[in-house]
Amino acid sequence: MKQEQGLSVKEGQVQMKVEHTKQIKEVVNAVKAKNIQNVYFVACGGSMASLSLGEYFISKESLVPSFVYTSNEFIHRDPKVLGENSLVILRSHSGTTPETVSAASFAREKGALTVAISMDTESPLCQEAEYTVHYNYKDGSDALDGEVGIFYTLIFELLNVFAPDEKYSRVVNQLPNLEKLINKNVDLFSKVADDFGKKYKREKIIYTMASGAYIHHAYSFTSCLLMEMLWIHSNAIHSGEFFHGPFEITDFDVPFLVIKGEGASRPLDERALDFVKKYSNKVEVIDIADLVFEGIDDDLKEYFGPALAGAVTRLYADGLAEHTGHPLSVRRYMWKMEY
Incomplete structure (x- = not known):
């Protein structure tokens, strides 16, 4: 979603937050409507590393098995339990990583629920996946905290579905502190x-x-x-x-x-x-x-x-x-x- 002309940066950020909340709610509702029995995090390089945090928390906090795959191996290994009861979360910064786009197509062919995380809703990855959760680097309205905060909101909202606990809601409620904390820690460690x-x-x-x-x-x-x-x-x-x-x-x-x-x-x-x-x-x-x-x-x-x-x-x-x-x-x- 591009920031509309005439909006201030702050207004653009509010608009983006509303859009992100809507996107995440749609994913959570889709998960609730299905009998999700496993979760796959699929990407390459730094995108795979960022998704791996989701696998860590879901496997640590819930009984739902979760896995991390580099995109090409996900296709070539063809996990046997991948199917209509699977949730596949994919990420590519640009949304154009060929292996990850192919992995989204592969997962959908298997009947899995697919979610793309990217900065561009018009990218091939977002077009291929069933649902999109995006951050917006292009116009500068999302900084690092926005990207991380959006992903964390998604993961802890999902955890509240898989293993309900009041602490996950507290995590989401305290995520607005992230920008300030990132800035303070950057100042602390810069020297x-x-x-x-x-x-x-x-x-x-x-x-x-x-x-x-x-x-x-x-x-x-x-x-x-x-x-x-x-x-x-x-x-x-x-x-x-x-x-x-x-x-x-x-x-x-x-x-x-x-x-x-x-x-x-x-x-x-x-x-x-x-x-x-x-x-x-x-x-x-x-x-x-x-x-x-x-x-x-x-x-x-x-x-x-x-x-x-x-x-x-x-x-x-x-x-x-x-x-x-x-x-x-x-x-x-x-x-x-x-x-």
């Missing part, structure tokens, strides 16, 4: 992230470690920011898997960025962090417990931490871009040739 970029600007490889909901941020940071945008070798290591092979590469000059999560898997991060700090002199930590959570109930911090972490980790890539002189927009292959 630290810039120092990180200055310190590690000549590193050829940087490992990122996390667990729980934050492993998806680690994946996005390594694959989409370090490797894709900065051409720095990297790998996202799950803290729980660190001692099952990867820890052998630890040495005094091997850099690690550890996301110390807020939630059930925090002990996994603490154990891995204790080890790397003993044997590497290049360890940096993003401790989610240090983030600002003003206006968020204590028992909801586990849900809001991942919503804030993306903006914070992005700062570390910005720091590297600034001090390496390598803009995040530069590509060698992507969008430039056939692949």
